[in-house]
Amino acid sequence: MKFEVTPFIFETSNSFYCYDDTTKVVIPINKAEKLFLESVNTDEEVDLSTIQQKNNQDISYLLNRVNTLGMFQIPYKKYELSSKTLETSLKEKGIFHLCLVVTEACDFRCSYCIFSDYYEFTKSYSSKKMDFDTARKSIDYYFQQNTKAMLHNPYVSFNIGFYGGEPTLNWKLIEAVVKYVKTEYSDIFDNINFLMTTNGFTLTEKRIDFLAENHFIVSVSLDGTKENHDRNRVTHQLKPTYNVIFDNLKRIEKIYKSKKYPKFSYGILITFDNLTDFKVLDDFFLKNKFLDDRIQLIAPVSEFGTEYYKNQNNRELLKKRTDFIFNLMEKAKQKEFEEHTTNFSLFLLKNMISIPLLYLNYSVSQLRGACTPGHHKLTVDPLGNFHMCEKSNPDLYIGDVHKGIDKDRQIEVMSKYQSLIESKCQECNLKNVCQICYVSATSENGNYFISDSYCEKFRKSFKKSMSNYYELLEENPSLLIKLRK
Template sequence: MKGVHFVSKQGTEYYYDDLTGQIFPSEQVDCSLLGDQFQSLASDRANMGLYINRDADQQDIEDYLCKEANGFKQLLLEVTSFCNLRCKYCIYSDHYQFTKSYENKHMTFAVAKQAVDYYFSNFKEIHRRNPTRSPVIGFYGGEPLLNLRLIKEIVEYIKLTYGEYEGIQYNITTNGIQFTEESQNFLTKHDFSIIVSLDGYKENHDRNRLKADGTGSFDEIMKNLQTFRTNHKGYNKFAISSCYDFKTDMFQLMEFFDGEDLFLARLASVDANNTTYYEQFAHDDVQTFFENLTSMKELFLNLTARNQIKKDSFLYSLVGLNYSELAFHPMMNEKRPHMLPVTASCIPGEKIYVTIDGNFHMCEKINTYYAIGNIEDGIDYGKIAEIINNFKNKVCGNCTECNVTRFCNICFQQCATDHEFEKKDSMCDNIETHVKSMLIDFINVLETNPTLFEEITIDYYKTIYEKVGVVLE
């Protein structure tokens, strides 16, 4: 058996079994007592090594994406590379060596149209095989609202050309500067899922999210948000994305978001992969941050014990959501594709990100050295197979020995350089250490309030993710 032994705050010993994804009191762990269902899982997981070691080929990829209807879940268009902010942690900043620098280019209607036509020509077959699927079209940048004209043209073109598809989902992520009445009216009229980036209280936000002239952007964004909430009160496809780092006062952040009653779709630390961003922080910054984070976990635990934690609160987004998602890892992990049975990587082509030049990429987060096709030739299934095989060879060599494969968060983006995939020696050890700590915290919560997550279901997560335009399939 592979897994992790740990002890809760109350002194009870537990064992997390990576084979089944279940947590047992240590004295109950006996492989012979797990039953037929778990023995079947044992066989499936035993074959994991075969899939890791066997190279994927072009036909595997095409079958998975097309015949098995796993591809074309979303088309994401980089409608502009221009941005009116110069965020210090932006992936296009000098802190991230493997991504492109700032540009001032717009996508043309001709490129966007060709990408849309290709997407729908393939989605037709996906929809035939899975009638529950809806087309999902996203707009990205740069700052996408700087090219609102093209967004309007594409939405109108889709309406006129592909109107037979009901429930087409549109989504957009904006920094909020161009989130004016004009854009708000258009986006809500067409039922967009809208995410606005806002890093909380003014001091924290303006420390990183600066305009091109070096001034802060907080006041303009908050003014636009107030206009939106006044004019579109009750619009339910709206949320906030927020980042924090070691200089963020987490208690002040909590006070801001709870006070403003803003729904957090994403609350995460600044990306620490392939970056020099974190070199700026002193030891005292790091120590103070983790002391405050520990205090917040204790506060969460105390509120949980009194059954006073609110599911829509900042504290639940920061602490509780990780634990509630953990409860579904066993179920959700069984849906991993056989070509990549471990790590958090998708199969490129499940989503298509189209850059201004018409090249296809697996997502908006990875650098531009890993194109998977273009608008002229379509998806290159052979290239995708090559990417997967290189990733497995460079990153997944020790996965069969891992004790926490179901919690691995490594993906292509984290390991991508300008020529190949590279995994830091400490990455796997850090993941196992983090998972063990998370398991302890999770059990501490359940020992305090065993019913806390009972009403949290897969339908709950579908509701949350659909609110912000994310496809769960």
Template sequence: MKILLAEKFTTESGNNYIYDGITSIVIPTNEVMEKAIELLKKENEQETIKQLSQEFDLHEVISAVKFVSRWTNVFKGFYRESGNGKVRDTSANIDEIKNALANDTYLMVLNLTENCNFRCKYCYVTETYDFTRNRTGRSMDFATGKKSIDFYFQNLKEILKKVPNKKAGITFYGGEPLLNFDLIKKLVEYAEEHSPVPLIYNMTSNGSLLDEEIMDFIVRYNINIAISLDGSSKNHDKNRVTLRHDSTYNKVYENLKLFMKKYPNYTKLGIMGVYDIATDLIENTDYFEEESLPHILMLNRVASKNTDYYNQFSKEDFEAYNSQINTLRKTYIKKKQNNEKISNYLEMLFDMQLGPFLMRRRIQDIRPSIMPFTNSCIPGIRMFVRVDGTIDMCERINETFPVGHIDKGFNYKNIEKIITQYNKEICSKCESCSVEKTCPLCFASCNEDSGFNYPEKDFCSRWKKECKDALSVIYTVLEKNNQAYDRFWKQVEKSFEFRG
């Protein structure tokens, strides 16, 4: 039996489209097309034409039916045969796991310290969140860092045999990585001397420890650095405080300004921002329009999974937040449609929300057979190295899913077990999902202690609605300005420039 995997959405101008869940292509539609798609799920062409011609013009019916038939024949679009595409048991596929790791991109993230000089109220590595790592006083030493780089380079040399133009990335992470700046210097110097490929360095910092020596080092080695700044002093200091709960905005702002003054042409300095229900988004929009600050690289809302963080907000808080979002969305759409100057904050506020739908997988973006659904990476593609040398699949996962150690390499049995468990506990219904190719779920967003679960019970139905709403906004914009998202794609290319 065929399952129809398509969703209809409407733009603000009243135009209707079909999102084809098989190819991830958006197609203009009308009532005849929609009924043809529905009927062809169970009827042949002749019977479909016969039924529809009783209600619509024959030539219009034939045109619609022929289009749908060609689409399904050429691209296998719209429908999936029930029972096909079942999640595979990976118990006998360790060779496929090794092959996936030998062919895909490696990014190594070094957790230089589990300590931090801030106590941000929404930090995910605290007791605010269940099932996450917690802050400690431990730090990585040079011996562990050196062995991590050696292990990383060893794997890269194997990839080079298949991808000769390979690049690679090393990210310095924390806690606050600049608390271990001496180690950063030693590791960069060691990596520069021994790397088999061109290296791109990345770092996320709270910005409080930036001084001229650190700035000089960052520029000398062309390090991409993202500084956390949540907006105006009111919005930033609401959540980002020191150990003694003192405000941090002034120090971060002054350091950013000093960096820009000292190196006005340095383009690899950016900002990462976070917001919650109580953030004054309109004030932040104006703030970033008026202030001369580095480009915002990422803007995320405080995560709501496995936390009581949002219990502090009232019904009125949520209503006020939704009112702000609706007001700003109208402004965003108008400015994008007309190619008007737009606040960096406003653009990123919605581009980040629309990102999963702009970047959705298309027909030729084939998932690995061992993980056919969602957009999660294969464990090991992104290596997060703890301070003790244990390898996790990323920095967002908790400590119950190790995939290896720098002394012993990857633990393929563990990876096999993790993939099998994820496929079983998260992906069992993906085969019949019409928006699966946009799905943001991954190991880190679903992890609990030694298991996986959906971020919320109604996640799948909510995501389907979000997908249709997001596509409506995107195509409302594109109908009037087909180049509206060029800047978005350039930013995406820049963020993945380490890919070979």
């Protein structure tokens, strides 16, 4: 037999494990099996008869399991890319999310924003605003495609998101779009969802009522304490924003608690960097439970294609973070830990453990973490051009509101990306869980590039996540059930 893919080995305090990227299977191994798997050469056949003659029962048993499960056998499989494939996908699955970039203007100048000068290959702020005609054409196209898809999948949903810049700076358009959708489509479809990501600075009580009445899912950015938040999130005049955002969140919570709008959903997004003190934030959320209960996402500032972290090598703070994470992991091994900790800490554990492990549920991803452009998310810029994502390079457009999705542009974008994946990732033993995508692999002029440092960081992160996950699985499996809900 021959190993087509190198085994991926990780360990906990007490055990060794091996992960196979082909089957997504993890098997426990002993030290002898670990040494054997580490010595595997994908260019050579494994001589089963020699192993059996040596009466090495552990290795023989291991190889029988590998053979039975079909582990380490499937090399890279090329994605079938054609106009027909794309047409069939759109017809059968529709478009999951319509993302309307209603403005490229913003009243904040957050230092870590992907549209800031720290990110070389993304668009910058501008005064462009979407008009109603562009929004209407986008919506009509979206409903037209998804109505066709309902013939194949009756559970197709309609998700319309408002993004920027800062979307509330084009508030009249948001109101007009909601009115149009309700007038033209709500009588036909009852599964229409409105979403908005906002800095929360201009959320008056009247606007909050509007969002609540229309059952918006609202995400507001708040980076914890005043000191941590105001360090990065300032107005275009470089003034602090924390006090206004905190007061507006209290206003939202008051409206929510009135139970006037039972379907109103809101939450907060937290972004951290190397200067963020997790212990200080944990204490903050312990004192502000109404915010702790509303955490939707905790994410690091993106480190790819940016020089943001260039001057963030504070060893003392990084040591404090390492200690906090270590103590958190130790506490998490205790029974009923989840009943006595903050939601903030639970989300950190999710980031460390559950989120990477969820990738194991995916089918073999021939495009790695990339989507089919315009199908998972169709992003429309203020001028009516179609893009695959609100964060993507503006040169990578894939159509417009007048002609719809351009399959030739889709194929061009995907072909360039696929060529890179074929040359770079063919022998990787984590390619089916890798989350590299068009945005994280973008370089100048719409070309793609994957740095060795990206791969090294991902491998290190995945290995640590697997080790942490199985460490807790051995000690406190009930916690993992809660984290995965």
